[in-house]
Amino acid sequence: MTDQNPTKSTEGGIAADEQPRQPFGLPSWVVAVLPLVLLALVIGAFVLTSPLAGVQSGEPLPDLTISHTTLPSEDTIVLHVTNNGPDAVTISQVLINDAYWNFEVEGASGDQTLAPMESAQVVVPYHWQPGWDIHTALVVSDGTTFGHTIVAPSETPGLTTDVLWSLALIGVFVGVIPVALGMLWFPFIRAMSNRWLHAVLTFAAGVLAFLAVDAGFEAFELAEEIPGAYEGTALVVLGILGALLLVQSVSAWREGRAAAGDTRASSGLWVAYLVALGIGLHNLAEGLAIGSSFALGRVSLGAFLVIGFMLHNVTEGPAVVAPVARDERPSWYHFVALGLIAGAPVILGGWIGGLAYSPTLGAFFLAIGVGAILQVNWEIAGMIRTQGGRVGSATNLLAFLVGLGVMYITDLFVAL
């Protein structure tokens, strides 16, 4: 298309005196609102005349999801239920191991009927046997059943201060201590040449990339348990992209400040905080998983696993401090803050998971962690470039691979 009017500026808007007249001399706000008014009219007409009545057939099927269960005591089963369908659903009866059982529906405005997207708890007084699977099913008013099997049930610990305290302690061991230990490499990293420092940075990027992949798969896996009405997969995608874009926009704003001469904004400390934030978000999701496993009574055992996690997380320490290796050594409180931002969210996540577990929350936090990590890797690449390095050098690529490999191996300790 050729420019018909070269005198008109395309940058910075159009001069006021050239503003085109609105049709029929209407004020511009009327023109802005008019499409919305017309849309409302069209929707109203659609609802009133229901032009699709001829092609619609059948009724929407009832659709319930038992997102998860909790076992607060050995004589109670609690099923957490969400109505996914477009119509209200009435839970008429409850089957436990193929037998009708007493129950109460809590949280559905006092009755057994769930409005669309409404959630409720079905509380069943049933004396279950630890370790023996419980097959549950909700029978709704038209006889449709919605089943859920509680595999190897064990009691969900109530949230006493003891539990909160022990979750905090686990968080310290799994999150804070390993990250702090990893940060002790700081003097060693400082003494490195640029080439090796960049290798350490790409190693950190490899570590993060592995975490992103791992958490990403987990988020999508968990998304399948999310009630359909909440669009689990879309929620995970939104979480990943949302976190990525949010952190990136903050970063872009920081770059703008740095370009304008703000020295604080251009320092490596900023990147270090971003890395800590990304790792922290990831560790929040990790803590969430720990807390929710606790809440769901999913128990297997081993102090060995704590050791595995410590090994796994200790690599996060150097990743946090590597960006400040070329700057003036930051004050001690920055190190404390970086360590806490990266490690302490395990505790917070543990509490959230223990208090208010839901697959929706779990998948969303995991997704946010993934998005933040991806942005941090972007940031690390940029940092290497501004320091005159080449991201794709052989050393850096191998360091990235080593980062992936180390995480895979330490992950085995956890997954065994």
Next chain:
Amino acid sequence: MPSVDYGTAEEVTRTLEKRLVERLQSDVTATRRSVLGGIGVAGSAALGVGRSEASSGGHDDHDGHGGHGVVGEFEDADFDPHEYLTAFNTGRDGQENVRQDVYEEDGRTVREFELTAVDVPITIAPGIEFDAWAFNGQVPGPTLRVVEGDLIRVKFSNGSRHAHTIHPHLRNLDPTMDGVPQNGPGAIAPGESFTYEWIAQPTGMHFYHCHSMPLKEHIHRGLYGTIIVDPEPDRVRENPRDYVNYHGPITDEYRDELVEIARSRNHEYAENDDVNEMVMMMNGFDTNFDGDNEVYAANTQAFAYGVGSTDGKGNWEAGETKRPIQIDRNQLQRVYLSNVIEFDPINSFHTHSQFFDYYDHGTTLQPTLKNVDTIMQCQAQRGILEIDYSEHEPGLYMFHAHQSEFAELGWMSFFEVV
């Protein structure tokens, strides 16, 4: 010298045992999240925070084990399983929703009934509706009660959206009246009607059902009912051997005894009034189309003859719609029982603290099983139970299917002996 070295055998057993245990353990796959849970335990174990074993309030606490059974009451105003128990349609009297008549024709008593197939939702457990196909809108269909040798005339109209038939479990000599799609009028199309005529024979406890295809669905949806053919005392006197599985001499006393039993079984004789007679059809409903029943019952409604609530210590209450069958201990109890279950090959009937006489198919006047507390019936099998509670203390006596699964899914009931 034993052929087995016990030490070796013990060793082998232990090895096999260990292998089995290991295999079972490895079957429990550990997901990452389940492993993460382990950390929680490891941490809490380190702190001495364990699961509280005593938190459940003790194992002998009845309430702690929760109550089984369906929650809520039935709201189906069209069908009452308590009324159904003793609603016999004889042509002379019966249910309001069954048009019927009795008259003589060519020297034979004709009992005429009008049955209409309709599609109707029925309540099978509190709050659970099932889209049934039903004779006269009820499941089971109306109980037809006739006397041996009568002509049963059934004017059938099809008000359903599907084609149906009525197939009688009687000795029927006319193939066109067999009620199958391949013979006679075939399947009666929606909006059409046909009059079936059957001779009432043999005496006993029989039933009728739709025989359209697919058979499973047409029966399971509710198109069935009971036909009771009462023995005719004069015929019994003339041909006593037709009514007993007995090969010894027939004395006059024995003949009189059989006639007396026939009078007790025949609704037209005063002797029959001394007996409390009930009809129970054992049925079930697959509500989610998985080929397995979600609800089992005697007469359609789960636990309808159960107690409303109980603390398990003798303090119980009847519900509005769920209540025990009250019986007079001074009366003989006679249950006309049939099994119309689909998706399960057999069903059963078991009385607690009680033994009874059983007449398989009800075609004999002497019990085919004496003094039993459990009988089983395959699909379409039926029989008569005679139960005597005269020596029992008043109170609740349970009876149910002794397939525990069926019992817990609704086929569990009580007699309240007063």
